[in-house]
Amino acid sequence: MLGKVGQKCKMQSALDSLQYSSKTPNASASIFRQEPEQVVGGASDYFASEEEAIGVEHLLAEPEYDDIVDTLLDLKTCTFSVPESYFKDFSALESVDHDALPTTLTEVDETREKLLDGFSNGYDENYCSISCEDYLLDIEVEEETPTLHDVDISYIEDVNLENQLAGSDGKNCGIDVLKLSDARNSSDYDSLLLDNRNCLQFDDMSSDKLLEVFRKMFGHQTSVTDKQWLKHHITFGLQNQDMKCSLVSSEIEGAKVLPPESREELLKASTAFASVFNFRKKPRVQHVKRREHIQWNSFKCLSEAQVDSSGILSDQSNDNTTSEDDWTIGTETPGTNQNRKHNYWSTPEVLKLVDGVSKYGVGRWTDIKRLYFQSSAHRSPPDLKDKWRNLLRASRQCLKSRRGVAAKQNHGWSSIPHHVLNRVQELAVIYPYPRKRRARVLPTVFVASSSTESDNRCFSLNA
DNA sequence: GTTAGGG
DNA sequence: CCCTAAC
Secondary structure (H helix, E strand, O other): OOOHHHHHHHHHHHHHHHHHOOOOOOOOHHHHHHHHHHHHHHHHHHOOOOOHHHHHHHHHHHHHHHHHHHHHEEEOOOOOEHHHHHHHHHHHHOOOHHHOOOOOOOOHHHHHHHHHHHHHHHOOOOOOEOOOOOOHHHHHOOOOOOOHOOOOOOHHHHHOOOOOOOOOOOOOOOOHHHHHHHHHHOHHHOOOOOOOOOEEEEOOHHHHHHHHHHHHHHHOOOOOHHHHHHHHHHHHHHHHHHHHHHHHHHOOOOOOOHHHHHHHHHHHHHHHHHHHHHHHHHHHEEEHHHHHHHHHHHOOHHHHHHHHOOOOOOOOOOOOOOOOOOOOOOOOOOOOOOOOOOOOOOHHHHHHHHHHHHOOOOOOOHHHHHHHHOOOOOHHHHHHHHHHHHHHHHHHHHHOOOHHHHHHHHOOOOOOHHHHHHHHHHHHOOOOOOOOOOOOOOOHHHHHHHHHHHHHHHHHHHO
């Protein structure tokens, strides 16, 4: 059933949320999965939240909705334009790049003319012209986004209609609705009347009934009590199904189908309806998708290294002086990461560096390199030094405030365990870095600085 | 040749 | 990670 598919999507998204929020031993993995979740947020459900529904309430309520449909829908060109006023409320909810779609409300005919002219005259900044192809592409890209094509109208069976459909093979599509309407039985859904435009009327239905229908149709409850909103939501959900199923099942006997000449236009209309319902989701979903893609690509190397090396190297890092050459993969995967200069430090490498510093102290990078990074050709002594410098900075911020650490982890970098950073801080106390370096200074300054420096050195030596 | 430090 | 001055 279509509705069950929708519910499955909802459940899946809920499971994903649990997965994202659950703490896993692998810190890096959870870190990298938190970012997309935070970005996606409530975008996975179709009008799942009341705020979202209310946000588009004005769009679906009379008379604006009829206005937007009649004004914007162009069946012939399969395009529709969106006046800027319809975007304003959405821009408050999300910062979508609407700058590319500046529009002003004008007459319908003029709009259509401009739209048609736009194909030859180029872009007209006064109008927003979006071809339905764009949205079809978006719908294909965003697989788990429920659309109005997924609505469940099986509630008709659930409410125990007396007139069960003869010959119905379980398909829950608009044809069933049409048949039901023709049957004209006296159930609670007598008010489901079809007019000449294949529109269902819910005027006589109580709010509770509307809510129930909505729940069964969309798979979730809504706290929106506005009758108009519910009515139109259900109506257009059914209408969408109606048009689709009428097209695909026009050969079924007894089905109320439309004239063949209008089928093509109906298909366009159905698509356009879906586009109307989906247009506000499109930019955000695409944005999320791109960000997620980038996120996983940029951290792929690090996360793989983390997974591979998790739990292997703890305290006996002194032993593996020759066996760990493959912790970094920057050079091993030149095909996937072309011309990548940065070799991210894995946690085992950091641990080796910490051990080296604890053994030799700060500054003897060649010795550390000789003992701990003999097999790592790409880790030069200056690299060790640079990394230690970064570790110091990270550990300082770690101890400075836990908020800073949390922020860093949310940003995906600094996957170094806290105990390692604490160890770095301990070593930083023992082996101060940067070491005071005899700067090339003017003689006057040199005297002053050298005196204090020597004093400090004597003090430290005596102590 | 090695290291510190800036870029 | 690179460069360069300082060591």
